[in-house]
Amino acid sequence: MPELPEVETIRRELEPLVLGRTLGEAWAFPHGKFLPALDASGGKVVEVGRRGKYLLLGLHDDRELVVHLGMTGSLAVQRASGLATLVAGGGEPYLRAWWALDGDEALTFRDTRRFGRLAVALAGAYSGTLAVQGPDALDPTLTAEAFWRSLKSSRRAIKTQLLSQRPLAGVGNIYADEALWRARIDPRARTVSRARAADLLAALQEVLSASLDHGGTTLRDYRTVAGESGRNQERLACYGRYGEPCFRCSTILRRTVLDGRTTTWCPTCQRR
DNA sequence: ACTACGTCCTGCGAGC
C-alpha cells in the first residue's frame, strides 16, 4: 500500500533520525525476505534515498540497505531496551527486523502481512524490480515523450503497465486509479496517443504531489515513522468509490478486476 | 521477450 507519496513521507521523517548513525547488532525474522537485515550490521548510514517505492539507506562502505514496505510495512526509531526480550516472548509478532542504534535506540521494521522485503546491495547493483523499473514518477527529467514511448512498447492494459513500474516507478493501485480518472483514460486501454500520455503523466504528477503534500493516504495500515496517519484519503476521487457517483458526471463508478487488481473507473468519463 | 496468472500473508468486515 505504501506508494511513492507514502514512502517519500517516511523517507523525509526517517532521514534526520538515522543519518550519520551506525546500524549495530541486528535481528531478523527467520525468512529469506528479512534475513538480509543482518548483512547491514556495522554499516553507517550516510544517505537516505528513495527510488519509486524502494527506500535506500546508503551505507559508508558503498553498500545500500534496500527496504520495500510491501503493503503493511512500517519503520520506527524507538527505545531498544527490552526489545529482544519482548520478541522472544512473542510480544512483537509483526516485528520483522531491527537494528541497534547508539543511545539505547533501535531502528525497527514491522510488517504484518510480510509482503515487504529487505536486501543489501553493493554499489547500486540492484536485482528484481528495482533494477528494471523506470525513472521515479516525480523525477523532473522524465519527459512525456519518453513516457509515451515506454507505454507504446507494450500491449498490456494501461493500468497494468503503470503497476509494473516500468514506464515510471512509484505508482500503485490507489494513484493509478486516481490518475487514470483525472486523465479520463479507460484503465483497460491498450494503446494511448502521445497527447493522452502527456495528460496521464501530468495527472500522475498531480495526484502524487498532492498526496505527498498531505502526508500520504492511510486506508488501513500505512503510518509515518512517527506513527501518524496520512490525510490524503479524504481527497480520493476514484479509488475505492465504486458504486458511488463520479464527481465529474455523476455516473455510478464501476468496479472491475484487471490483471487481478481491483479497479474503479467511470464508464462515461474514461475512454479508451 | 512478452503476457497472464497463481502465490505469499493476516486482519477485518460482511453475512449467516
Added chain:
DNA sequence: TGCTCGCAGGACGTAG
C-alpha cells in the same frame, strides 16, 4: 454471539 469466507495488494515465480 460466533463462525466462515472474501477481500485487500506489490513483487515475483512459473507457464505458455
